[in-house]
Amino acid sequence: MKRLILALMLALLPLTPAFAVQPDEVLDDPVLEERARELSKGLRCLVCRNENIDDSNATLARDLRLLVRERLVAGDSDDEVIDYVVDRYGEYVLLQPRATGANWLLWAAGPIMLVLGFGIGVAYLRRREAMPEPADTVALSDEEKARLDDILDK
Structure with missing residues (x-):
């Protein structure tokens, strides 16, 4: 019975969400905390690569979560917080890069290559289709046909 319960728990483990946000990071104001969570979902953990900082347990992700909350408490708007983080860590920190400037080339490269x-x-x-048929084709002689049939029959 214990093995069945353990197997069931292990089977359901991947279905549980991974909450990396520590209790000491959570803001007292629920509105600011919700904004911080939404902003964190769009920021990439620079250690884990394709994981947002809200789900990452990396130390750098914790630092970024604290930075986002610090900027929100300071009164920054969502755009100001994102701009501050991007200025500090580069555009790679965004999970959904902006389609501006040099990024237009990256965004357009796929469709351009497909059309090309x-x-x-x-x-x-x-x-x-427009190429003419080769004119120098010669039919096989009777002797060549017999030799070919002999080779194919073996």
Whole structure:
């Protein structure tokens, strides 16, 4: 029975959310805490890479969570907090990078390459269709046909 309960608990463990926010980080004001949580969901943990700082247990993620809460308590708006963190750590800290400036090239590269590849494929097929048949094809003689049949029958 104990093994069944243990197996059930282990099976359900991945379904539980990972709460990395420590109790000493939580703000007293529930409105500010909710804003901090929403902002944290959009910020990348620089240690864990594709995990937001709200779910990460890394020390740097804790520092970023505290920084976000500190800026909110100081009276910054959500945009000001994000700008402050981006100025300090770079745009890589955003899980959803902004589509501005040099990032437009990165955002547009995929669709541009798709259209370019499709165009190259269409041009290749059209050029291949337009090519004339080779004129120097010669039919096999009776002797060559017999030799080929003999080879294929073996």
